[in-house]
Amino acid sequence: MESRISQDASPVLAARELLRERYNADAEAFRQGTDVRALVRSRADTVDTVLRLIWNRYQFASSRDISLIAVGGYGRGELHPHSDIDLLILTRSGIEEDWQEDLGAFITLLWDLRLDIGHSVRSIQESQEAAKEDVTILTNLLETRTIAGPDELREELSEKVYSDQVSTDRDYFIAKRQEQQERHKKYGDTEYNLEPNVKGSPGALRDIQTIGWITKRHFGLQSIADLTRFSILTEEEHQILYQGETFLWQLRYGLQLLADRNENRLLFDHQRALAQMLGYRDEGMRLGVELMMQSYYRTVLALAELADVILQYYDEAILETGAEDNIQPLNKRFQIRNYYIEAVNNQVFAYSPYAIMEIFVLMAHHPEIKGIRATTIRSLRAHRHLIDDAFRSDLAVTTLFMELLRTPHALDQTLSAMKKYNVLGRYLPEFGKIIGQMQHDLFHIYTVDAHTMRVIRNMVRLNSAEARTEYPLASRLLHRLPKLETLFIAGLYHDVAKGRGGDHSELGAIDAEAFCERHHLSERDTQLVSWLVENHLLMSMTAQRKDISDPDIIHAFAQAMPSQAHLDYLYVLTVCDISATNPKLWNTWRASLLRQLYIETKRALRRGTETPVNRQEWVTATQSEAREILHAQNMTDEQIDRVWATVDEDYFLQDSTVDIAWQTAAIIRHGDNPDPLVLIRDTRGGPTDGFSQIIIYMKDRVALFAATTAVLEQLNLNIVDARISSNAGPYSISSYVVLDEKGQPLGTDPARKERVCKRLVEELDDPEDYPDIIHRRTPRQLKHFAFPTEVTFSNDTINQRTVMEVITPDRPGLLARIGQVLLEHRVRLTNAKIATLGERVEDVFFITDEDGEPLRDPGVCHELQQDLCTMLDDIQ
Numbered sequence: 001m002e003s004r005i006s007q008d009a010s011p012v013l014a015a016r017e018l019l020r021e022r023y024n025a026d027a028e029a030f031r032q033g034t035d036v037r038a039l040v041r042s043r044a045d046t047v048d049t050v051l052r053l054i055w056n057r058y059q060f061a062s063s064r065d066i067s068l069i070a071v072g073g074y075g076r077g078e079l080h081p082h083s084d085i086d087l088l089i090l091t092r093s094g095i096e097e098d099w100q101e102d103l104g105a106f107i108t109l110l111w112d113l114r115l116d117i118g119h120s121v122r123s124i125q126e127s128q129e130a131a132k133e134d135v136t137i138l139t140n141l142l143e144t145r146t147i148a149g150p151d152e153l154r155e156e157l158s159e160k161v162y163s164d165q166v167s168t169d170r171d172y173f174i175a176k177r178q179e180q181q182e183r184h185k186k187y188g189d190t191e192y193n194l195e196p197n198v199k200g201s202p203g204a205l206r207d208i209q210t211i212g213w214i215t216k217r218h219f220g221l222q223s224i225a226d227l228t229r230f231s232i233l234t235e236e237e238h239q240i241l242y243q244g245e246t247f248l249w250q251l252r253y254g255l256q257l258l259a260d261r262n263e264n265r266l267l268f269d270h271q272r273a274l275a276q277m278l279g280y281r282d283e284g285m286r287l288g289v290e291l292m293m294q295s296y297y298r299t300v301l302a303l304a305e306l307a308d309v310i311l312q313y314y315d316e317a318i319l320e321t322g323a324e325d326n327i328q329p330l331n332k333r334f335q336i337r338n339y340y341i342e343a344v345n346n347q348v349f350a351y352s353p354y355a356i357m358e359i360f361v362l363m364a365h366h367p368e369i370k371g372i373r374a375t376t377i378r379s380l381r382a383h384r385h386l387i388d389d390a391f392r393s394d395l396a397v398t399t400l401f402m403e404l405l406r407t408p409h410a411l412d413q414t415l416s417a418m419k420k421y422n423v424l425g426r427y428l429p430e431f432g433k434i435i436g437q438m439q440h441d442l443f444h445i446y447t448v449d450a451h452t453m454r455v456i457r458n459m460v461r462l463n464s465a466e467a468r469t470e471y472p473l474a475s476r477l478l479h480r481l482p483k484l485e486t487l488f489i490a491g492l493y494h495d496v497a498k499g500r501g502g503d504h505s506e507l508g509a510i511d512a513e514a515f516c517e518r519h520h521l522s523e524r525d526t527q528l529v530s531w532l533v534e535n536h537l538l539m540s541m542t543a544q545r546k547d548i549s550d551p552d553i554i555h556a557f558a559q560a561m562p563s564q565a566h567l568d569y570l571y572v573l574t575v576c577d578i579s580a581t582n583p584k585l586w587n588t589w590r591a592s593l594l595r596q597l598y599i600e601t602k603r604a605l606r607r608g609t610e611t612p613v614n615r616q617e618w619v620t621a622t623q624s625e626a627r628e629i630l631h632a633q634n635m636t637d638e639q640i641d642r643v644w645a646t647v648d649e650d651y652f653l654q655d656s657t658v659d660i661a662w663q664t665a666a667i668i669r670h671g672d673n674p675d676p677l678v679l680i681r682d683t684r685g686g687p688t689d690g691f692s693q694i695i696i697y698m699k700d701r702v703a704l705f706a707a708t709t710a711v712l713e714q715l716n717l718n719i720v721d722a723r724i725s726s727n728a729g730p731y732s733i734s735s736y737v738v739l740d741e742k743g744q745p746l747g748t749d750p751a752r753k754e755r756v757c758k759r760l761v762e763e764l765d766d767p768e769d770y771p772d773i774i775h776r777r778t779p780r781q782l783k784h785f786a787f788p789t790e791v792t793f794s795n796d797t798i799n800q801r802t803v804m805e806v807i808t809p810d811r812p813g814l815l816a817r818i819g820q821v822l823l824e825h826r827v828r829l830t831n832a833k834i835a836t837l838g839e840r841v842e843d844v845f846f847i848t849d850e851d852g853e854p855l856r857d858p859g860v861c862h863e864l865q866q867d868l869c870t871m872l873d874d875i876q
Helices: 002-007 012-031 036-055 097-112 124-133 135-141 151-161 169-186 205-219 224-230 235-259 268-277 288-319 355-365 374-382 389-393 395-405 411-420 448-461 465-470 472-478 484-493 504-518 523-534 538-545 551-559 564-581 588-607 615-632 637-644 657-670 704-714 750-764 781-785 814-824 858-873
Strands: 066-071 085-091 117-123 144-148 327-329 334-337 340-343 677-682 692-699 718-726 731-739 790-796 801-809 828-833 840-848
Touching: 002 012, 002 036, 012 036, 012 235, 036 066, 036 097, 036 144, 036 235, 066 151, 085 124, 085 135, 085 151, 097 117, 117 124, 124 135, 124 151, 135 151, 135 169, 144 151, 169 205, 169 288, 205 235, 205 288, 235 268, 235 288, 268 288, 288 374, 288 411, 334 355, 340 355, 340 374, 355 374, 355 395, 355 411, 389 395, 395 411, 395 484, 411 448, 448 465, 448 484, 448 564, 465 472, 472 564, 484 504, 484 523, 484 564, 504 523, 523 564, 538 551, 538 564, 538 588, 538 840, 551 588, 551 615, 564 588, 588 731, 615 637, 615 657, 637 657, 657 677, 657 692, 677 750, 692 704, 692 750, 704 718, 704 731, 704 750, 704 814, 790 858, 801 858, 814 828, 814 840, 814 858
Parallel strands: 085 117
Antiparallel strands: 066 085, 066 144, 327 334, 334 340, 677 692, 692 731, 718 731, 718 828, 790 801, 801 840, 828 840
């Protein structure tokens, strides 16, 4: 094969054949478990061979004034299956005239090889000038190998590139550190991305490479393995770096084989297959893909810790050389040096193990501290083994940790630092188990530990002016909570038992109780924390899945509250939890539901849970208040009663008197107009603040829900709540709560409101015109989270209706399809609670038969269940 590349008139086919043959052999070797480092070198060697053979076909190859140089990652001798191949055609002083035609043919032939080749043609002087202007070019030229031609050209170039004429040590370090900060910012400054980039995400390969580049520029080294010679890395640290890089190479290599392209993102498309390729298998409640991703997150967390140590060393060695140290003593064990806390000597933790906790308390008390000094991080790592059962039960240690929780300034940052340096996971072993633990879905977009830190951050942020606008009620309640540390403990433990099997709320409550006892909390505070952990989902589930306009629901929820203080704590915890789960999950609608539930429950607690509200009295009072408003607008009782005769009693439980009066007045003014009446308005103030409400008054039709939801979905409106109020008459009032694609009401776009109104009137005025459901393409990510639809039924005996819960993957046209099935079974919809959680839909529908009675026939429920599952699972 190699002889054909050298001698055939056209070497392209032979070169492609050799590359493909070696590619397949390496791919099979990878699947059989061959060391990935050997395969990465093998790929580079193969490409070297092909390029060298092709280069030597041309006359310029005999010249001592031109060389073919590998730069960048390829220059390090590292090539993954589809990595970029960066080349520099380096000349001593420029392109000679008799080379030009052959060089053009050589470059054209490289393109024909179908490799991801990037090339430049420069003289030594031109390369030096380019490196001066662009730090990326300079970085590429720090890592070079000669593939063909004289090596002396590369050596001369390297000598110039490593000189201060191109860039000083200081300038290069500042540029690369800034580049790293900007890259981290692009990925949200977190190692925990749902689909991380194994090359560019924080703690990933690019961070390792950044350390290598700065090292090479500073010391002139050719390998970061040589760091140990300069005492920059201990042998343990070098192993962390080496093993971490090897693991990330395995992920990247397998990823590119699966994608068959230069792919560095761990997309959902490939995660399961990659986990299987690398030998991860399901273990109990944990999926193999979750175990692989936990290995990834823990690896990059360790690498991020190590990068801190190395870059801080360079910060001192390069930027602060010759500068006078600013030292501020803190106590006998610690001091602040140039805004970094450090132990006064490396034996502090050995003599006083409690100092392992003390250092973080001091950081919490001194917000001016930027971090822990590199020498102290190393000492901390060397003494972490002292965190054992005796350490955890030491009164000095537990007292310090409680002091930390009572010092909430940037508490999330302090706890995150403890987690980063593997202190928090050792001190709280139950927390250590969830570090890097993910759930393979689109709802939980953070690992359990990262989510927990965000919950704590949200709690701390409630004191800020920004939070007072975003979370007004929670922010006010925070100042009424007797002890903030109980809230922080509940936040720290609310998800700590995830992944163990069983109910994580109940298991977490047991762990939280043990923590409280070990930290000497009072029995009252212990019971409060344990109750909060066990019930942390109660408020969100009630608000999102039950009809909280129903007085009986409010009464039952209030009975579950031991006191007003429990309600206050639970509300704050719930708000912080939901908004830390997924940025898209917290919106004005969920905020309004929780606020309404809180306000109504507070009233119920004041009234006393022994005396529930009489439904009929509630309806009568609401009607009386609304009637007064309408009388003031010159509406007669006859006009009012004609409208109210078309709706059932639930209508007067669901809306405020102002809303009922507004809707009734509009219907009266609409008169006998046969066209549908469509009202759209944004609500401001009260429990329904921050969303758009669409009211449709028209003749009742069995297909109305399916048609309306189809139109709203086609208009890219997200339906979060639906209510259908109708009685025995021919008319119905339908109410839909909607948000736009950004989770906002429509008030900022009056023209869009007008378009929505016009479209609804046009589509709903005649049943013959009801549109077919449009099949839009299911988004890429949703395709990888398919699971069978679940439909369950229960009867609400108090309200005489059936509750149907549908759990299914999200996809376009879903509500309209459900409406279509209900229509086919002659089932009436009276209310719906819509909840989309990532890729998962958990909708609750309140339904009756044609006569307004609950579905009592199990056979009817079974047929409805089967048809819904068949219909929804067939949606593509």
